[in-house]
Amino acid sequence: MGMKLAFIGLGVMGYPMAGHLAAAGHDVTVYNRTAAKARSWVKKYGGKLAKTPAQAARGAEIVFACVGNDDDVRSVTTAKDGIYDGIKKGAIFVDHTTASANLARELDAAARKKGCQFLDAPVSGGQAGAENGALTIMIGGQKTAFRKAEAIIRIYAREAQLLGPAGAGQLTKMVNQICIAGLVQGLAEGMNFAQRAGLDGDQVLDVISKGAAQSWQMENRGRTMLRNKFNFGFAVEWMRKDLSICLEESRTNGARLPVAALVDQFYAEVQAQGGGRWDTSSLMKLLTRP
Amino acid sequence: MTEHVAFIGLGAMGGPIAGHLARAGHDVTVYNRTSAKADAWVSEYGGTVAGTLQEAAESTKFVFSCVGGDDDLRSITTGEDGVFQAMQKGAVFVDHTTTSAEVARQIAEQAQAGRLSFLDAPLAGGVSGAQRGVLSIMVGGDAEAFGQAAPLMETYGQSVLHMGSVGAGQLTKMVNQICVTGIIESLAEGLSFAERAGLDGDRVIEAISNGSASSWQIGNRATAMLQRNFSGGGTVELLRKDLDICLNEAARMGGSLPVVDLVRSYYRQIIDRGDGGLDAASLISLLNGTESPGS
Numbered sequence: 169m170g171m172k173l174a175f176i177g178l179g180v181m182g183y184p185m186a187g188h189l190a191a192a193g194h195d196v197t198v199y200n201r202t203a204a205k206a207r208s209w210v211k212k213y214g215g216k217l218a219k220t221p222a223q224a225a226r227g228a229e230i231v232f233a234c235v236g237n238d239d240d241v242r243s244v245t246t247a248k249d250g251i252y253d254g255i256k257k258g259a260i261f262v263d264h265t266t267a268s269a270n271l272a273r274e275l276d277a278a279a280r281k282k283g284c285q286f287l288d289a290p291v292s293g294g295q296a297g298a299e300n301g302a303l304t305i306m307i308g309g310q311k312t313a314f315r316k317a318e319a320i321i322r323i324y325a326r327e328a329q330l331l332g333p334a335g336a337g338q339l340t341k342m343v344n345q346i347c348i349a350g351l352v353q354g355l356a357e358g359m360n361f362a363q364r365a366g367l368d369g370d371q372v373l374d375v376i377s378k379g380a381a382q383s384w385q386m387e388n389r390g391r392t393m394l395r396n397k398f399n400f401g402f403a404v405e406w407m408r409k410d411l412s413i414c415l416e417e418s419r420t421n422g423a424r425l426p427v428a429a430l431v432d433q434f435y436a437e438v439q440a441q442g443g444g445r446w447d448t449s450s451l452m453k454l455l456t457r458p
Numbered sequence: 459m460t461e462h463v464a465f466i467g468l469g470a471m472g473g474p475i476a477g478h479l480a481r482a483g484h485d486v487t488v489y490n491r492t493s494a495k496a497d498a499w500v501s502e503y504g505g506t507v508a509g510t511l512q513e514a515a516e517s518t519k520f521v522f523s524c525v526g527g528d529d530d531l532r533s534i535t536t537g538e539d540g541v542f543q544a545m546q547k548g549a550v551f552v553d554h555t556t557t558s559a560e561v562a563r564q565i566a567e568q569a570q571a572g573r574l575s576f577l578d579a580p581l582a583g584g585v586s587g588a589q590r591g592v593l594s595i596m597v598g599g600d601a602e603a604f605g606q607a608a609p610l611m612e613t614y615g616q617s618v619l620h621m622g623s624v625g626a627g628q629l630t631k632m633v634n635q636i637c638v639t640g641i642i643e644s645l646a647e648g649l650s651f652a653e654r655a656g657l658d659g660d661r662v663i664e665a666i667s668n669g670s671a672s673s674w675q676i677g678n679r680a681t682a683m684l685q686r687n688f689s690g691g692g693t694v695e696l697l698r699k700d701l702d703i704c705l706n707e708a709a710r711m712g713g714s715l716p717v718v719d720l721v722r723s724y725y726r727q728i729i730d731r732g733d734g735g736l737d738a739a740s741l742i743s744l745l746n747g748t749e750s751p752g753s
Contacts, residue, residue, distance in 0.1 A: 347645055381635075
C-alpha cells in the first residue's frame with residue numbers, strides 16, 4: 169500500500185510530477201485552482217479530488233505544492249482553507265515553487281507552529297524533466313524531514329540534494345538562474361556575431377561546443393536561436409520573475425549582479441515586444457534588428 | 459610523408475605545437491625572437507634553429523606561426539625581414555595567432571600577390587590542449603591550401619575545421635570568446651551570490667552543474683574560482699586583447715555586444731589594479747568589495 173500524499177497545483181510541472189507519484193502506487197489527493205485540470209488529472213491517474221488545499225492536505229504524510237509565485241504559495245498555505253489549515257502533526261510540506269528565500273523561512277516558521285516540517289524544493293529541468301521524471305531538485309530544510317521525503321521526491325528527480333536550512337533550496341535555484349542569465353546573453357551575442365560575419369552558424373556551433381564555450385544552453389538553444397525559433401521552452405516572463413527574486417535577495421545579502429540586472433532589463437524589452445511567452449533564448453531578437 | 463616545415467614563435471602554445479610536428483617525424487626548423495627558447499626547443503625535440511626569419515622559411519613548403527597579435531604577425535610576414543620575401547612560390551603560411559579578421563585579409567592579399575597561400579588558424583584548448591595535442595583549430599582561407607596543411611595540423615589538433623574564406627577562422631574564434639565571456643561573468647556573479655547567501659559553494663556547483671546552467675566552465679573552472687585560484691587559464695591581459703578584436707569587428711559589421719563590452723571594462727579594472735596576469739576567474743574579485751587577490 170502506498171503512502172497518503174497531497175499535491176497542490178497541477179500546472180505544466182505539477183501535473184506530471186503528481187502523475188509520477190500516483191503511477192508509483194501512492195494514494196494522491198490533488199487540488200488545483202482551475203478545477204477542470206484537477207478532474208482531468210484524476211481521470212488520467214486515479215486518486216482523489218479536493219475542493220480546497222486544506223481538504224487535500226488532511227491526513228497526508230507529505231503535502232506537495234507547485235504553484236506560480238510567492239503570493240500564490242501564500243494563498244494555498246497560510247491563507248484560509250490553505251494547506252496549513254488541514255495538515256496533520258508530523259507531516260511534511262514540500263514546496264516546489266520557485267519563490268523567495270524569505271517566503272521559505274516564513275513557511276518554515278509557520279510549519280513549526282503546526283508541529284510539522286517544511287522543505288523548500290525548487291526544481292530545474294523544465295517540462296521535459298518533469299514529464300520524464302528527471303528533475304534536479306534543490307532543497308532547504310531540516311535533515312530529518314529531508315530523509316523522510318527523499319525517497320518520494322526521487323520518484324520524479326534525477327538529483328535531489330539538501331543544501332542547508334530552510335531557504336537554501338531557493339537560494340541555490342537563484343544561483344542557477346544568475347549563471348544562466350549572462351550565459352544566454354553571451355550565447356546570443358555570439359550567434360548574432362556569427363550571422364553578421366557571414367559564418368555558417370551550425371558549423372561554428374559544431375566547433376566551439378567541444379571546448380571552453382560549451383554549455384547546456386549552447387547545445388539545446390544555439391541552433392534554434394540561429395533559426396529565430398522562440399515559441400517554446402522557458403518563458404521570458406518566468407525568467408523575469410526568477411531574476412526579480414535574485415535581485416531582491418541581492419539587496420539583502422549585498423551581492424552585486426551587474427550582468428544579471430542588465431539581462432533582466434533586456435528581457436523587459438523582449439516583453440515589450442510581445443515576447444513574454446517566448447523562450448529565454450529570445451534575447452537574440454534584440455540583437456538581430458538592423 | 460615527411461615534410462620540411464618552419465615554425466615561428468615558440469611560446470606557451472607554439473613550443474608544444476612545434477614539438478608535436480617534430481615527434482610526428484617532420485623536419486622542423488624553428489625561429490624565436492628570444493633565441494634561447496629556440497635553442498632549448500631544439501635540445502628537447504631535435505630539428506634546426508634558424509638565425510633569421512627568412513632563413514627559417516626559405517626552403518620549406520609550410521611555415522607556421524604563433525605569435526602575439528596583429529603587429530607581430532605583420533612584422534614576421536610582410537615586415538622588412540619578413541618571411542614572405544623568402545618563401546617559395548606555392549608555399550603555405552599557417553597562422554595560429556589570435557588576430558583581427560582584418561589583418562588576416564590584408565596579409566592573405568599580400569600572400570596571393572607573391573603566389574603564396576595564407577590560412578588564419580586560431581586555436582582553442584589552451585596550453586594543456588597544446589601539450590596534449592588536442593586543440594580545436596578553426597581555419598579560414600583557400601580550400602586547397604587547407605587540404606594540404608590539414609594533415610600537419612592534425613598532429614596537434616583534435617578537430618581541424620575549414621570555416622570559410624580567409625578571416626573565417628578568426629571570426630569563429632571570436633564567437634567562441636564572446637560565448638565564454640558571458641559564461642564566466644555569470645558564474646562569478648552566481649558564486650559570489652552563493653557565498654553572500656551563506657551557501658556551501660561546492661555543493662551548489664554539484665547541484666546546478668547538470669542542468670540548464672551547466673557549462674564547460676562550471677565543470678572545469680568553478681571550483682578554482684571559489685578557492686580564489688586565478689592561475690589555471692588564459693590571462694586577463696590576453697582576454698582583453700581578444701575582446702578588443704571582437705568589439706572592433708562588431709563595430710565594423712554593425713552588431714552590438716553589450717555584455718562583452720561590459721566585461722571588457724571589468725578586465726580593464728583588473729589590469730589597472732596590476733592583476734592582468736591572473737585568469738578570467740578573477741572577475742569574482744570585483745564582486746567582493748575590497749578584496750584584492752593580488753595583495
